[in-house]
Amino acid sequence: MHIVSLAGGIGGARFLRGLRATAPDDQITVIGNTGDDITLFGLRVCPDLDTVMYTLGGGIDEAQGWGRAEETHVVKEELAAYGVEPQWFGLGDRDFATHIVRSQMLEAGYPLSQITQALCARWQPGVRLLPMSDDRCETHVIITDEHGKRAVHFQEWWVRLRASVAAESFALVGVDQAKPAPGVLDAIADADVVILPPSNPVVSIGTILQVPGIRDALTAKTVVGVSPIIGGAPVRGMADACLTAIGVETSAQAVLELYGSDLIGGWLVAPEDASVALDGVRVEARPLLMHDLDATAAIARAALDLAQELTR
Amino acid sequence: MHIVSLAGGIGGARFLRGLRATAPDDQITVIGNTGDDITLFGLRVCPDLDTVMYTLGGGIDEAQGWGRAEETHVVKEELAAYGVEPQWFGLGDRDFATHIVRSQMLEAGYPLSQITQALCARWQPGVRLLPMSDDRCETHVIITDEHGKRAVHFQEWWVRLRASVAAESFALVGVDQAKPAPGVLDAIADADVVILPPSNPVVSIGTILQVPGIRDALTAKTVVGVSPIIGGAPVRGMADACLTAIGVETSAQAVLELYGSDLIGGWLVAPEDASVALDGVRVEARPLLMHDLDATAAIARAALDLAQELTR
Known part of the structure; x- marks a missing residue:
């Protein structure tokens, strides 16, 4: 596989x-x-x-x-x-x-x-x-602070400002001209299953999906996502600040809808989010906290199992 | 001054x-x-x-x-x-x-x-x-070793090979197009005295003198040199390996002749080299070992004093 x-x-x-x-x-x-x-x-x-x-x-x-x-x-x-x-x-x-x-x-x-x-x-x-690409494309963040409305590099917003200033929007500078790196589309084409881990859905997974050709290639595959949101809060990091910036609620439901049922076939959520549902998506509830290697392996195993069920 | x-x-x-x-x-x-x-x-x-x-x-x-x-x-x-x-x-x-x-x-x-x-x-x-210059010019060393005759960067010869392979010649790559850095010629023009410290006469001082315009500017000035050779041996470093490469004896006399009486007006040598002489150059013998700050300051003082005598 x-x-x-x-x-x-x-x-x-x-x-x-x-x-x-x-x-x-x-x-x-x-x-x-x-x-x-x-x-x-x-x-x-x-x-x-x-x-x-x-x-x-x-x-x-x-x-x-x-x-x-x-x-x-x-x-x-x-x-x-x-x-x-x-x-x-x-x-x-x-x-x-x-x-x-x-x-x-x-x-x-x-x-x-x-x-x-x-x-x-x-x-x-x-x-x-x-x-994702050999071409340089960098996430910039539009903010308004004492210097007025301006774009700062994602790292400046994330690391220096600790996302304390509201992001008004994100711009992935250079993405229009970016191509998937050699091997990316071939790997997707060969894949039996594609997994979206609980990474930031906006500035990590969302960024990869913006590279021309990658999202389209993925929609043809069996894609299982692991919700990065548990009970209305990010598993870790400041994903909520990123979701808010693009007008998306910080919930397992909203992130699933953000990804879309054209992309996602299976969606793993935490037990407290068991009510999440979207037409065309098979949702399963599992413990999603990556406490240790065993717990994390169980999540990965569940994602692979769900993918196999979807292709059956 | x-x-x-x-x-x-x-x-x-x-x-x-x-x-x-x-x-x-x-x-x-x-x-x-x-x-x-x-x-x-x-x-x-x-x-x-x-x-x-x-x-x-x-x-x-x-x-x-x-x-x-x-x-x-x-x-x-x-x-x-x-x-x-x-x-x-x-x-x-x-x-x-x-x-x-x-x-x-x-x-x-x-x-x-x-x-x-x-x-x-x-x-x-x-x-x-x-x-000496804003333009890149690098000393390369022609050697013959198990790879045949070839040029290596000075640092490779000096640091990696510890000058253990005979240098056949030196090439200051890029010097033809090099100009003195801004301020260099003005500083020389304004100088009451120019001092050549006991640095390597081939790959340090000799290199600076090769930058087009610098040697010519110096010949118009009162230049006092401190011999880097004491009693036939370098004060420190491997100046002998460099001098041998260009066919110059490792002696205070030979280095003075290498610099030339058109450049040098005064030449400080160690007591054991008191017999050094060259027409048009005033030679003085002084202790030249830079044991400590006091000894080094005395050498510098002697160089300045000699320069003042020359301009009198």
């Missing part, structure tokens, strides 16, 4: 650990969000791809959920001593090395997909990890 | 400490060698400028003579874990930050001279530090 999973950052990476516990690595292709990517200090940073890579490769800071284990912050302190901005993004020394390698390869002309493959040669995440 | 001093790396930087102890900072302009510069991991590294900046700014690793005090090497270890070459150049984490700032500014279009000024805003080296 060939499996494709989309993925954002922390939530997606944790879900993928469970997925790997239930299916062979060589059957799993992950399409990672690159809308969060940002150039800092001249270096290209891909937070979501790295979170997946570090998490599956055993290098993640487990408590934090992102960044490297046993991290130090000498470079960041030195950059601050030079007065270089931004100082609100917490790049560690180990992490810096990844961005230095990536940036050097970009400068040499390699596409992000090949660079990701090269980085994964070290990390051995098991699954095949593809960026 | 306006003073211009050329400078290489460790030896030049140490001499400048002595010079600062004998003359007011605001009268000293340093023209630094950039022929050692190298791009590593996509980052622009300027070893000699940084050695001067860190030494005069109080950030140098005193025992080592180059690099930052209290340095760590996490980024380098991580790059090695990715298998990225070269692994023979010892960049520390604190040092990496300098190269990241410099590279980002280069990418943004700033010339090296302005970048050096920006970096010095943090380090406050006291003196005005100018790169």
Whole structure:
């Protein structure tokens, strides 16, 4: 059974650990969000791809959920001593090395997909990890603050402002010209099941779905989603701030409707959301908290089982 | 009295400490060698400028003579874990930050001279530090080894090979198109005295002298040199390997002749080299070992005194 999973950052990476516990690595292709990517200090940073890579490769800071284990912050302190901005993004020394390698390869002309493959040669995440696109497209957020109405990079809104200023809308700059990365559409075409993990439905999964060709390719497949909302609150992160910005309620029902029944065939919700329903979608209620690997593997198993039932 | 001093790396930087102890900072302009510069991991590294900046700014690793005090090497270890070459150049984490700032500014279009000024805003080296040129020119070394006759970057020969393979010649790639950095020719024109510290006469001072216009400008001035050779051996470093490569004996006499009496007006040698003589050059013998700040200041004082005598 060939499996494709989309993925954002922390939530997606944790879900993928469970997925790997239930299916062979060589059957799993992950399409990672690159809308969060940002150039800092001249270096290209891909937070979501790295979170997946570090998490599956055993290098993640487990408590934090992102960044490297046993991290130090000498470079960041030195950059601050030079007065270089931004100082609100917490790049560690180990992490810096990844961005230095990536940036050097970009400068040499390699596409992000090949660079990701090269980085994964070290990390051995098991699954095949593809960026959604080799083309640069970045999520910007329209806000109004003391500087007036303006667009800031997603990371500035998310990390510096902690989403405390209301997002008026999101713009995925560059997406019109973006193509799916090599291998993405083929992996979807070959997939027996596609899984949407409980990543942010707006700025992670929603971003991947905006890359021209990806959503259309997915609608032809058996797609099972895991609700990122449990009982009206995000499993983790600030998905509610993103949903509010696009006029969608923070509920398992509303996110399902956002994805649409043309895309979703099966939808896993938490027991407290068992009343969720949408024509053409098979909804099942399961415990969805990813407490540990066993709990997460059970969710992944349920998603695969639901997919198999849908194709029966 | 306006003073211009050329400078290489460790030896030049140490001499400048002595010079600062004998003359007011605001009268000293340093023209630094950039022929050692190298791009590593996509980052622009300027070893000699940084050695001067860190030494005069109080950030140098005193025992080592180059690099930052209290340095760590996490980024380098991580790059090695990715298998990225070269692994023979010892960049520390604190040092990496300098190269990241410099590279980002280069990418943004700033010339090296302005970048050096920006970096010095943090380090406050006291003196005005100018790169010899904003144009990239790099010293390459012609060697013959198991790969045949080939050119390697100076740093590869110096750091990786420890000058153990004979240099057949040096090529300062790009120097034909190089111009002195803004301020260099003006500083020389304004100078009452120009000092050549005991830096490497071939790949440090010799490199600066190759930038079109600099040597010509210097010949019009009162130039005092401090011999980098004492009793037939380099004060420090591997200047002998460089001198041998260009067919010059490792002696205070031969280096003086290499510089030439058209350039040099006064030449400080160590007591054991008191017999050195060249028509048109006033030679004085002094203790030239830079044991400590007092000894170094005495050398600088002697150089300034000799210059004043020459202009009398």
